[in-house]
Amino acid sequence: MPGLAGRMSTVVKAKISRMLDRTEDPGETLDYGYQKQTELLQNVKKGIADVVTSKKRLQMQSTKLEQQVVKLDTQARQALAQGREDLARTALERKTLAQTELQSLDTQIKELENQQEQLTANEQRLRQKIEQFRTKKEVIKAQYSAAEAQVRISEAANGVGEEMADLGLAMQRAEDKTETMRARASAVEELEQAGAFDDITALGSGGDDIDRQLSELTSGAQVDDELAKIKAELGSGGGESPALEQGEEKA
Amino acid sequence: MIVRIAGEGQFKLPDEDADRLNELDNRAVSAVEQGDETGFKELWSQMLELVSSDGNALPDDELIESDVILPPRDITFDEARGEFTGDGLIPD
Numbered sequence: 001m002p003g004l005a006g007r008m009s010t011v012v013k014a015k016i017s018r019m020l021d022r023t024e025d026p027g028e029t030l031d032y033g034y035q036k037q038t039e040l041l042q043n044v045k046k047g048i049a050d051v052v053t054s055k056k057r058l059q060m061q062s063t064k065l066e067q068q069v070v071k072l073d074t075q076a077r078q079a080l081a082q083g084r085e086d087l088a089r090t091a092l093e094r095k096t097l098a099q100t101e102l103q104s105l106d107t108q109i110k111e112l113e114n115q116q117e118q119l120t121a122n123e124q125r126l127r128q129k130i131e132q133f134r135t136k137k138e139v140i141k142a143q144y145s146a147a148e149a150q151v152r153i154s155e156a157a158n159g160v161g162e163e164m165a166d167l168g169l170a171m172q173r174a175e176d177k178t179e180t181m182r183a184r185a186s187a188v189e190e191l192e193q194a195g196a197f198d199d200i201t202a203l204g205s206g207g208d209d210i211d212r213q214l215s216e217l218t219s220g221a222q223v224d225d226e227l228a229k230i231k232a233e234l235g236s237g238g239g240e241s242p243a244l245e246q247g248e249e250k251a
Numbered sequence: 252m253i254v255r256i257a258g259e260g261q262f263k264l265p266d267e268d269a270d271r272l273n274e275l276d277n278r279a280v281s282a283v284e285q286g287d288e289t290g291f292k293e294l295w296s297q298m299l300e301l302v303s304s305d306g307n308a309l310p311d312d313e314l315i316e317s318d319v320i321l322p323p324r325d326i327t328f329d330e331a332r333g334e335f336t337g338d339g340l341i342p343d
Contacts, residue, residue, distance in 0.1 A: 128312055155315070159315045173258075
């Protein structure tokens with residue numbers, strides 16, 4: 001079959017025949033093949049462990065971001081209570097950013113969970129096939145002449161090899177995905193550090209580089225909206241009601 | 252005919268399906284060549300549908316090569332460009 005059918009299996013075949021070319025004696029080839037398969041299965045386990053580690057890291061980050069959101073919200077309220085609308089605005093801008101990041105993190109965590117499940121299922125299938133290969137190789141060694149054994153070895157090894165290549169592909173895709181997530185995770189960490197302003201007054205005029213970038217990044221509407229809401233809550237005693245009307249447009 | 256969906260395992264399909272699958276494959280290739288993402292997605296889901304409706308999952312202890320290997324279900328259009336026209340998903 002033309003098209004997509006051929007390419008992957010050609011690669012698989014090339015790899016398998018390289019593997020089988022190592023020795024002349026079918027018995028040795030079989031043992032070598034089995035040994036190689038078992039080694040590769042170890043790599044698979046490591047790969048799955050990597051995915052789990054990435055997932056845990058993202059989960060930790062998600063927890064941190066959730067705390068960050070609460071903290072920034074509190075800071076915005078405090079700032080506004082002290083009449084510092086500029087600071088409140090900055091805090092809310094960061095909160096919006098953190099919330100957006102949180103949503104995308106949760107999506108990624110779900111994706112990784114699916115991937116982990118799929119890889120685990122694949123690993124079990126490969127393990128079964130390798131086990132089957134082990135049984136088969138003893139039968140082949142015992143029952144067949146060298147020439148016949150060679151044919152049967154190829155069949156069996158190609159069956160296992162295809163499964164292995166398939167799992168290799170799945171691992172590669174998972175790795176690529178976690179790589180992208182890792183890069184994003186570092187960016188989120190920077191954001192967390194930028195957002196961790198414990199001393200709210202130390203921020204001064206709020207005019208540093210990060211602040212300006214943040215202002216550009218976030219849409220003003222949601223921030224205005226929240227600012228108005230907090231003002232309404234706080235403002236039952238104070239008199240800053242004009243800003244309340246801004247709160248209609250939701251981002 | 253044995254068909255593998257990458258990442259999901261192997262399925263045994265009646266041989267009559269080979270022509271249908273081949274036809275869908277050829278149309279998918281030309282959709283990719285024309286940059287028609289919607290058309291490709293539609294054909295791709297038809298291919299998957301054919302395998303899951305007509306195919307029976309092969310037992311895990313069966314050591315047999317596939318006649319056809321389909322890329323992963325969640326293949327992106329960009330990946331499809333490589334698989335359906337270029338070097339394939341696993342360049343050696």
